[in-house]
Amino acid sequence: MKLPPGPKIPFWLLSLQFETNPFSYLDAISQRYGDIVTIMSGSTPIVYISNPSGIKEIFTNNKEILARGELNQDFALITGNQGVLQLDGLIHKNRRKLLMQAFHGARMQACGRGICELTEKIMNKQVIGKPFVAYSVIEDITFQVGIERVIGLQEGERYDKIKYLFASLLKLDRQSLIVKIFNKVFGEKDLGRWSPQGYLLHLRRELFQLLSTEVEERRQQLDFSRTDILGDLIFACDETGEKLSNEEVRDLLLSPIFAAVDASGTAISWSLYWIHRLRDVREKLLKELDSLGENPDPISIVTLPYLSAVCNEVLRIYPTQLFTFPRLVESTIEIMGYELHPGTIVLGNIYATHQREYLYPNPKEFQPERFLEKQFSPYEFLPFGGGSRMCIGANFALFEMKLILATILSRYQLELVNRRPERSKFTGLICSPASGVKMVMRNHRQDQEESQSLVSGLV
Template sequence: MKIPEVNYIPLWLNIIKIANDPLNHLDAIAKQYGDIFIIKFGSTPIVFLSNPQAIKQIFTNTKEINSPGELNEEMALITGNQGLLQLDGLRHKHRRKLIMPAFHGIKMQAQGKLICDLTKKVMDQHLGRKTFIAYPTIEEITLQVSMEVVLGLREGERYEKLKHLLPNILKSMRSPIMQITSIFPFLQRDLGRWSPWGYLMHLRQEIFQLLYAEVQERRQQADTSRTDILSELIFARDEMGELMTDEEVRDLLLSPLFAAQDASGVAITWLLYWVHHLPQVREQLLQELASLGDSPDPMSIAQLPYLSAVCNEALRIYPTQLFTFPRRVESPTELMGYALSPGTLLMGCIYLTHQRQDLYSQPKQFQPERFLEKQYSPYEFFPFGGGARTCIGAALAVFEMKLLLATILSNYQLTLVKKQPEQPKFEGLMCYPASGVKMRISAKTPRPSAETSAPLCV
């Protein structure tokens, strides 16, 4: 039985190409090798997959293909040793189940007005400046939402410190020097706060201490009326029926806190870009929003079909993460006619699946209508990964995308400063807009017309 072909480009060159021109590099590899290929990272070969049948197998065949937390060990730097990404089996399943309700159903719906109000508050601050960079602005909104949903924090000294530290640690990890240290571990030396690795360790320690103090304080207060994730976890029982330690609770907060902030911020920034890059998309959205009348509730907005299709297309064409979390073959298995031996590492390539001509005609074109004409399976469209390692904040991210866009379109007039197409930039796990998307802003002047919607969510 055959084995997948190996991409023999040196590791350092692969990393440089992915960092500087990720999508064209992946397109070129797929053109040469097809649905399945191997890239060697040092002595470790990783099999990359883009065929939906193969994606389904790695998401669902948990007997022969597993997703152990040890493969995400590098992420423990910011998610803790006992975070969701590091846990396995029953512990992972049980603790994920404890957190999930906050990102779904009634609890998420309750955040709708908060999202709209925060959007207006932050966007109003930019009206006097005329131009702004979309990514840090949107990240400011999603950060405040994540701190409310995960920690229940809106104000106070600890809130202000975390509001400053959380974006800074992500910015530090995305810096070129930190990307280099991930390739050459011997550079990971703490030489004090003025050294790159030392500064990262300082930020980590500050965040971990603040969250630990918040957990301790909230456990002493024991307020059962609060509905944020932290308040739920301090009363929750683990898989053995015991209360979790303060350290366990702290680590469980980190993944959803970063996911709700970073992944959401990137996705919404791309969404703003596409909607204002293609005027016809913007106009159709405005017409659909106007059909709801004055001040519709957030859930009515979230159910709009064209708005949903636009959000899905933004996530398809430039998914915030290019790859799934890694899987490992635990016993000999066959995948797409290829023999895979135990220990083989597998990664689904989200971007390449989303670019398949047999699934998406003209895949380089932004065409929201495709999501109105066809319902794609979770192995054909999976912007937040899949299986046991699906991003826990996926539902909240999409909810935020819809409400932020609706609020912005209804209250502000935005235009792109750059006429040239925005270029993607791959850093860490995320695919960011390289320039951050610079935009002009002015307040929208209401017009007495049936085609113009009143401000939403106010």
């Protein structure tokens, strides 16, 4: 039985076409070849599936299809060899459970007020009438939230250094594919800090050393009152009942911070773009937010139906990852009428699933109402992936996204600098706004409302 159809163009050329215009490329591939497509990487078939029933099978079949950590080894350079992405089986299950403690329940809710206050503090630094890049401002917020939630640091020299190193590594990861290919061909060797690979390794060593020092000092303090992820991991036991090593703890800290900053920052930036591009959406959101009164409880904010629908619609069009993490076919299996043999790699095509016309009529249009009218299955709407490799911080990402957006919209009157449609730029796993979303603050909403009330009183 043949593999699913797919283009015969060399993999490197397909990669360049994809990076040039990722959404147009994926639309064209789906239109031509359907909802299951094969792309050859050398002699290895990579099968992309956008059919919900096919995605359900790769998420739930743990016998013939395995989500092996070795398939994510490319990320190990910046997430460590013992990060959650690189682990398998019982070890992976144990570490996911440990990490997810900080992203659920009362502990997550307890930091809600702090997220709102931090957002207001950073937004107040913006000068009225002076343009700013939304992504850069949001990144400042998500960095502080992420580092505090994961490591427990809020300020100081070590916090500043860790933030700088994370930001520098993210910047390198966002380089274009052409630059990455050039670096791989001409700069693969470590020739010191002035070579691309040498600079990357230098940043990595600096970051890993700082995190190792923080882990060692925290282990010596034995402070049981801390509620960050580092505190959980220091006192945690592995699947055999043994304490985790300092190196294991260090590596487990990396992925949650990268995800908290990059995925959340990108999603919030796209949200600001759509909300301020579509006047009706903004007005509906403001009406819903204003109904809560002054200084609403964070839990009241995150349960708002229209705000939730807007966030979901952003994540439908721009999922936090375009594809699920790869799975490996271990024994011959039939999916959607095709026989896949051992060695085949399968991925869910999240973007194409979210563009299916029968699920999402007029999929290119921003329509939050679709999430008020219908509840989608986890195989139809999967912005954070799914199965055993679903993003551990998915719930917290939505929680943070809603609170930051609610604070900005409630407190500030912003406008887009450009009315032209925002282009997307592929950066690793995510498609971010190419310009970062350029905005300008026109006023503080409270000041504007007070001014209007005063004028009304004088009439």
